[in-house]
Amino acid sequence: MAGQSLPQWPPEITDEQREALTLRATTYALSHGLVYLPPADVQPPVPTSAIHAPLALFPSPFPREHFELARRLQRDYNVLYARIAMDEEFLDNVMGAERGVGRVDEFTGQLWRLWKRLRDQGISQTRHLGLFRSDYLLHKEGEDAPLELKQVEFNTISSSFGALSQNVAKLHRHLLATTEYYNTSPILRLENLPPNDTISGLAEGLAAAHKAYGSPSAWILFVVQDGERNVFDQRWLEYELIEKHSIRVIRQTFGQLAVSAEVVPVSRILRLRLPGSLPRGAESVEISTVYFRAGYTPKDYPTAAHYETRYLLESSAAIKCPSLQLQLAGGKKVQQVLTTPSVFGRYASGSVIGDTEGLRRSWMGMWGLDEGGLEGVREARDQAQNLVLKPQREGGGNNVYKSDIPPFLDTLPAEEREAWIAMELIRTPGGLGNYLVRAGGGTAGAIKTEVVSELGIFGWALFGGPDGSVEEKEVGWLLRTKGKDSNEGGIAAGFSVLDSVVLVD
Structure with a gap:
């Protein structure tokens, strides 16, 4: 039956073939921006070197039917979480600091109180942008049970590695084109390596928000972390925005924004004052869209002033990606409460969700x-x-x-x-391995180990306005592969490598 089993993996290769593939993979990665900044106690203000991102030498097998299912479900998830984010009463009850988990989780409570303060002052978000990623694992209940697609979590803030995942998919296509993987497996064919255009897709979402804001000369603000090593994943989106959409991007940390950001009274226009740093001698720039690649962890708010900077940004007319309420909608408690039939039915009503059973079956x-x-x-x-x-x-x-x-x-x-x-x-199937390559290992640094692969599907949704409409798309994917003995899956946290899929029937 299609999709019920996976091949033994990876194919057998000689030491010489492994070394040759490793050399090709690492040099391709360094040549094509599949890179990180190296670890450092303090990152230099101007980078002096880069290392390739951790990567898998082979693409990992994934059932075609489940891959296509995950892509189809993304559009329903886009609409579902847009509807949740616009339900203030639900978020107050589930995530709030008066009736929800914000009473006992300090960070959640801080975010909710900022949102409540905005509402108390009559400030609301007219439109919201979500750049989402829904993460899945394959599940096998027993030895003879069929494979199932099960959701790990749904990310509403700083959904990263879209750009680098596109590049690692290209890397595997390059290895296939140049070596044919030494004809080691019949499934390693171009038609089984799906294209991945996540960079253009995510940039399209940001450009849609910029257009909806209505000021073509405005810039997009990327809010970033101090000492960010994954800067190149973000830069690819910046380059796409200027080259394909003629939209300029400025990167600032919360600390920098505490000095540069101001909200104009009445109009609520967000401006950044950066005299001497802008084209044509401009003193400041208007911001159309605030894209948060920081702000998802308490470590991003070491002082009360950092929360105040977040509040200032949220109080502006710029479209936030995500707004506070959309960030709260991505909480694990929301994911759990959604599995209650009465709650899910509330958001799935009115035929806005195409495959309600598909969503339900994806939940543990x-x-x-x-x-x-x-x-x-x-x-x-x-x-x-x-x-x-x-x-x-x-x-x-x-x-x-x-x-x-x-x-x-x-x-x-x-x-x-x-x-x-x-x-x-989630009980992942066994018998799958890969060669995991980390920087600094040389051509002998591809370590063969049993692995688990997590599929992420990207999408965006621009929603709100007077009619509460939702414009959304599914825009790409990633695969993160980790050693079977590792419980966590965050690449930036050092537990995973970037990978891509080879589809199997």
Whole structure:
């Protein structure tokens, strides 16, 4: 049956072939911007070197039917999360600091209070932009069970690696074109390596927001982290915006914006004052769209002033990607509550969601640790070996798995249980390996290991306005591959490599 099994992987190659593929892969990566800044205690103001991003030597097999299903579902997820973000009462109840998880999760509470303050002052977002990524793993319940596509999470802020993922897909096509992978597998054919145009797709979303804002001469602001190593993934979007859409981009950290940003009274236009740094002697620029590649972790707000800078940006008329409410909509608690039939039915009504059953089937079982008094905790203890516990955090390294769950529950204060969800573990199929290549290993640095691959599908949605309309698209994909013994999947956190798919029937 199609998609029910995967081939043994990777194909057998000699040491000489491995070294040749590694050399070709690393030099291609360095030549085509598939790069990071090297680790440093403090990144220099002007980069002096770069290293290739961690990558897989072979594309990893993925069932064609599940790949196409994930792409189809993305458009429904775009609409679903747009509708959630516009439901203020729901977000107040689930994520708020008065009735929701923001009461016990300080970071969530801080974000919600900023949003509440805006509303109390009569400031609302007329339009929102989401650059989304929905992440999936293949699930196999038992030895004879069929493969299923199961969602890991839905990302509404700083959905990264779109640009570098496009480049690693091109890298694998290059290796196929130049070496034919030494004819080691019949599935390694061009028709099984799908194109990936994520850069143009994500830039199209940002350009759509810029156009909706209505000031062609305005710029787009990228809010970035101090010491960002993944800068090139962001720069590719910047280059696409200027070269294909004639839209200029400016990059600023929260610390820099505390000095440069101002909101003009009445019009609420966001301007950045940068005298001496702008074309034609301009003192300041108007901002059409604020794209957050920072702001998803408490570490991005080390002082109260950083939260105030976020508030200033949110109070402006610029379109935010994401707005505070859309960021809150991406919380793990929302993901869990959505699995409740009555809640999901509320957003799936009116034929706005095309494949409601497809969305439902993509979910694992989930519950809140605070459910039913002590029942949620008791179930988590009893089923610990089949679970992962998730807090309201992004960026990797935050989850608690299997045998670590009981001792964690022993130390978790009762009042903090509401901030955590329990999710059934996705049982990934075995027998898959790859060669993982990290910078600095030389031609012998491709390490063969058993792996798990996580598929991410990108999409964007521009929504709001007087009619609450949603303009959206599915725009590309990524594959992150990690060693089977690694629980986490964040590339920037050092647990994964960039990969691409070879589709199998």
